[in-house]
Structures are given as C-alpha cells and as structure tokens.
Amino acid sequence: MISRGNAQLPPKLNRWLTERKLKIELALSVLVAVSLLAYYTHLREGAQMVMMSMTALAIFYFLSAYLTPDIDAKFGAIAWKVLSISCSVCVIGLMFSILKFEGADQMILIGTTSLATSGLILSGYAVSSGLGKLGPLLLRIVIIGGIFGVLKLT
Numbered sequence: 397m398i399s400r401g402n403a404q405l406p407p408k409l410n411r412w413l414t415e416r417k418l419k420i421e422l423a424l425s426v427l428v429a430v431s432l433l434a435y436y437t438h439l440r441e442g443a444q445m446v447m448m449s450m451t452a453l454a455i456f457y458f459l460s461a462y463l464t465p466d467i468d469a470k471f472g473a474i475a476w477k478v479l480s481i482s483c484s485v486c487v488i489g490l491m492f493s494i495l496k497f498e499g500a501d502q503m504i505l506i507g508t509t510s511l512a513t514s515g516l517i518l519s520g521y522a523v524s525s526g527l528g529k530l531g532p533l534l535l536r537i538v539i540i541g542g543i544f545g546v547l548k549l550t
Contacts, residue, residue, distance in 0.1 A: 450491035475517035482510035
C-alpha cells in the first residue's frame with residue numbers, strides 16, 4: 397500500500413474510484429448545489445447540509461490526488477496532484493466563506509493560486525498532447541476560478 401514514501405490507494409479502491417470519478421464528482425456537485433439551495437432558502441438544517449456536502453466534495457478531491465493520473469509526463473502528474481489538493485482547499489475555503497467562518501480568504505487565496513499554477517502547467521500539456529482526458533480537469537479549474545471571481549466581486 398505504501399511504497400518508497402509515495403502514498404497510494406489500495407488497488408481495488410483506486411480502480412473503482414478511477415472508473416467512476418466523473419460520476420462521483422458530478423453527484424457530489426449536485427449535492428452541493430442542492431444544499432446551497434436549502435441554505436439560501438433558509439431551511440432549518442441548510443448550514444449543516446452545506447458543511448457535509450462540501451466536505452464530502454473536498455475529501456473526494458483530496459483522495460483523487462492519490463489516484464493513478466491519466467497523464468504520462470512527470471510535470472503533468474505533479475500538476476494533477478497539486479490541482480486535486482488545491483481544489484480541495486478551494487472547496488473548504490468556499491464553504492468557510494459561505495458559512496462566514498474565519499480563514500476563508502486565506503484558504504481561497506492559497507487554493508486558487510496553486511489552482512492557477514497547476515492549470516497553466518496542465519494547459520501547456522493539453523496543448524502539446526491534445527485535450528483528451530484533461531478536459532474535465534480544465535473545466536473544474538474554470539468553474540472554481542469563476543466562483544472565486546464572483547465571490548470577490550460581490
């Protein structure tokens with residue numbers, strides 16, 4: 397399970413998550429959207445729904461850093477890990493921002509900075525090797541960056 401300091405997921409879990417990662421991400425994103433709707437319509441347990449759904453999405457992003465990347469290049473694999481972990485930090489920062497907790501600005505700043513850096517590396521890799529499997533990752537960068545921009549403009 398652990399080899400030479402590089403933590404990896406168990407093979408069965410790795411294969412299961414890799415086969416279903418887009419479906420899981422979509423389901424968790426819908427869950428976050430529903431919980432945000434509940435929160436902004438002032439349902440009684442809306443804040444807890446937001447906290448649980450965004451935490452689940454952040455955990456999924458963090459675990460996806462340890463999946464086998466779809467990228468062959470070493471810089472691409474490193475960018476994949478940085479992207480996954482920075483998405484996790486951004487989601488937690490967005491949750492803190494929505495729920496008005498302290499530390500939201502710092503987490504969003506750190507997360508989006510590393511997100512932009514890994515996005516540039518993956519964009520360069522996508523241009524040289526074709527978009528292929530990197531399309532959903534680049535879309536994730538645009539969506540999270542867009543949410544950050546909307547939060548900062550309001």
